[in-house]
Amino acid sequence: MIVPSSTAHPVRLAVPEDADRLAQLLHDFNVEFATASPGPAVLAPRLHRLLAAEDTFAVLAGDSIVGFGLVTLRTNVWFDGPVALLDELYVVPPFRNQGIGSGLIVLMESICRARGIEQVEINVDEGDHDTRRFYERHGYRCGSSNGERALFYERDVTTPATG
């Protein structure tokens, strides 16, 4: 069962003015998971610019923002409108297991529907079983279109391949 976000931490769409707090949370997120971060001072103006445009949005929970989801949109030839990628979903540690993540997902999907977005995509680490169960509970499937799992590959293309 999907637990609605508690009324103690109401969810809402982020505005550009939330960028400073969200940048700090993004940074904390990466620090918690030992991933490199350029730091809040780099992230905040970038996030302010992104949230002011049409192709990125964020949902957040709580007046002091104790959780958020960051969503980016792209075109997809198989759909009339854009598709969405949930790039980040983070809840501050003391506020976990209270349904805040679920509340963010529900709001995010409802915003997608209102914008004519038919598909949401998420990349999840294979070994992160709790996170995979969370998304599976919310209806997400790995490689649903043909029943086969899909892997997410990436490459830094700033230098040409050496072959």
Added chain:
Amino acid sequence: MIVPSSTAHPVRLAVPEDADRLAQLLHDFNVEFATASPGPAVLAPRLHRLLAAEDTFAVLAGDSIVGFGLVTLRTNVWFDGPVALLDELYVVPPFRNQGIGSGLIVLMESICRARGIEQVEINVDEGDHDTRRFYERHGYRCGSSNGERALFYERDVTTPATG
């Protein structure tokens, strides 16, 4: 070693006027892999519109277009510019194993560099070992950032989750 595309099938950036032929190839691609397609008549005008905008581009090979790659761009808070997703890469069956796919990848990455794009992403079916080897030969890694494999999840969000 990365084999350059043969001069018999020169690669170039697609223009909107290539949409009809590319729509037919996209449709053929899905038919070959038993995936649903809305048909070339739906895909062609959509592709024409996408190729005329800034956030989608395609590379193609051969005067009669015997192969192509379709790339969509999205924002990413970890990068100053957009990141790219190689949504489709297709070479017509009789023209495979001649380096055309590699030529398309090399051109695609060089266009990305020229546009300030630092990262290219690709979703690949886990069981498609030939395709995985192809991309790995070109430097793509699954979950390179932390050494763990990343899975690609998706959900049709046109209806709310039932929990």
